[in-house]
Amino acid sequence: xIPRPQHNEQKPKVSDQKKAGYHHGDLKExxxxxxxxxxxxxxxxxxxxxxxxxxAGVSPAAPYRHFxxxxxxxxxxxxxxxxxxxxxxxxERDKHPPGSVASIVALGxxxxxxxxxxxxxxxLMFASHKGEDAFHDSVKQQGDRCxxxxxxxxxxxxEAKGLGTTKTLDIALPLWTIxxxxxxxxxxxxxxxxxxxxxxxxxxxxxxxxxxxxxSTKLAKV
Amino acid sequence: xIPRPQHNEQKPKVSDQKKAGYHHGDLKExxxxxxxxxxxxxxxxxxxxxxxxxxAGVSPAAPYRHFxxxxxxxxxxxxxxxxxxxxxxxxERDKHPPGSVASIVALGxxxxxxxxxxxxxxxLMFASHKGEDAFHDSVKQQGDRCxxxxxxxxxxxxEAKGLGTTKTLDIALPLWTIxxxxxxxxxxxxxxxxxxxxxxxxxxxxxxxxxxxxxSTKLAKV
DNA sequence: TACATATGTAAACGGCATTAACATTGCAAC
DNA sequence: GTTGCAATGTTAATGCCGTTTACATATGTA
Numbered sequence: 001x002i003p004r005p006q007h008n009e010q011k012p013k014v015s016d017q018k019k020a021g022y023h024h025g026d027l028k029e030x031x032x033x034x035x036x037x038x039x040x041x042x043x044x045x046x047x048x049x050x051x052x053x054x055x056a057g058v059s060p061a062a063p064y065r066h067f068x069x070x071x072x073x074x075x076x077x078x079x080x081x082x083x084x085x086x087x088x089x090x091x092e093r094d095k096h097p098p099g100s101v102a103s104i105v106a107l108g109x110x111x112x113x114x115x116x117x118x119x120x121x122x123x124l125m126f127a128s129h130k131g132e133d134a135f136h137d138s139v140k141q142q143g144d145r146c147x148x149x150x151x152x153x154x155x156x157x158x159e160a161k162g163l164g165t166t167k168t169l170d171i172a173l174p175l176w177t178i179x180x181x182x183x184x185x186x187x188x189x190x191x192x193x194x195x196x197x198x199x200x201x202x203x204x205x206x207x208x209x210x211x212x213x214x215x216s217t218k219l220a221k222v
Numbered sequence: 223x224i225p226r227p228q229h230n231e232q233k234p235k236v237s238d239q240k241k242a243g244y245h246h247g248d249l250k251e252x253x254x255x256x257x258x259x260x261x262x263x264x265x266x267x268x269x270x271x272x273x274x275x276x277x278a279g280v281s282p283a284a285p286y287r288h289f290x291x292x293x294x295x296x297x298x299x300x301x302x303x304x305x306x307x308x309x310x311x312x313x314e315r316d317k318h319p320p321g322s323v324a325s326i327v328a329l330g331x332x333x334x335x336x337x338x339x340x341x342x343x344x345x346l347m348f349a350s351h352k353g354e355d356a357f358h359d360s361v362k363q364q365g366d367r368c369x370x371x372x373x374x375x376x377x378x379x380x381e382a383k384g385l386g387t388t389k390t391l392d393i394a395l396p397l398w399t400i401x402x403x404x405x406x407x408x409x410x411x412x413x414x415x416x417x418x419x420x421x422x423x424x425x426x427x428x429x430x431x432x433x434x435x436x437x438s439t440k441l442a443k444v
Numbered sequence: 445t446a447c448a449t450a451t452g453t454a455a456a457c458g459g460c461a462t463t464a465a466c467a468t469t470g471c472a473a474c
Numbered sequence: 475g476t477t478g479c480a481a482t483g484t485t486a487a488t489g490c491c492g493t494t495t496a497c498a499t500a501t502g503t504a
Contacts, residue, residue: 445504446503446504447502447503447504448501448502448503448504449500449501449502449503450499450500450501450502451498451499451500451501452497452498452499452500453496453497453498453499454495454496454497454498455494455495455496455497456493456494456495456496457492457493457494457495458491458492458493459490459491459492460489460490460491460492461488461489461490461491462487462488462489462490463486463487463488464485464486464487464488465484465485465486465487466483466484466485466486467482467483467484467485468481468482468483468484469480469481469482469483470479470480470481470482471478471479471480471481472477472478472479472480473476473477473478473479474475474476474477474478
């Protein structure tokens, strides 16, 4: 009935992990792409399976050949989000010397900038509180791997400053809360309402440098 | 305990939830109460208008005499949440001398504890990104008023330590990001996965004291 | 060619938010 | 008290949604 928009004919992109599809071309990726766009436009709640199907030019039952349910499709978008966040973080970090405060600040700023650029995707990535679902666990693990980047940076910082490396978590965890809190407040509340003209990058820098200075003093004393 | 007394002036004294006739005694409060319970049990998304009606013993169309739509009912729950958060913060703050670091730490710990106790409600309070809706704006204003408590505490701290009061926001905002980030990570991620045995109170204390120490040093130098 | 499998469709189910038309109640003016 | 109106409920309907079941078709391979 509905003529299918076959972008099957031209496939300039390299297929990711799966070989090309049978009927549609690559419905799985098409659905993820549609879902991503919808979520970006209308928020995680505004997205609907049915609308993604319409965009992909496919019947409402088709997605269930590729995803168990709505959550799994949304999870796939979240997963790609973590990939993107990880890449961005590494890229910014590498612009500064290892072990430097600047590299840690850059990591945090990249984190916050990602949230500002893709607020809906960012919300998604941290909105998986289902727990029992295996897929969500895999997304969470991705998040944990992301945190490891910060852990390593902090470790390098401690070695560079001669602060020892036993309490790395006591430094990294507060730093994570700082940038995560900044990111969340930036997209959920409006900083301008309470602090007009706040620059998120500056906020991250002040908070990060402030905390690292405090910790360094304390560790050096003992 | 019960906010928004605006429309309640000429109500008969119906303290109990009674549904003894065609007209429900206080359906508005009953619906808010049902919504709150459902949200606490099943999360903000698990809540449905229809189920709240079932609990209140009322037809699915009844809520629309009291709320414009689902969002407005959910907003009422969020509003009560901010009242509760504000109360908790003041209560903990007052256990410590004004201007002390301990009072600021206590404020943050109350914030995080509220999130841990009522994760679904807390998510709700910071999930209103609709913007154009007037009701959500009122909820946001409540949040801003909540922030003022922290502002005052920081101001007192600055005066007590002789740090001047011009850059209060530069201190209060990072502190907010610390506790908000801690709260969000605590309920959305699992700290144990990345840092087993983390005590949220300790995390808040370390981060807050660390940051305040760093800022104090910096401000004292200049 | 024939078949198993992967992938798609159509139709149906129940649930949801919301609205429109109608019913009942309570209050206030007469 | 009676009457009328506003507030507050109900029933029924609309149109979405997610998901499942049964069926249809394309594809790679034997």
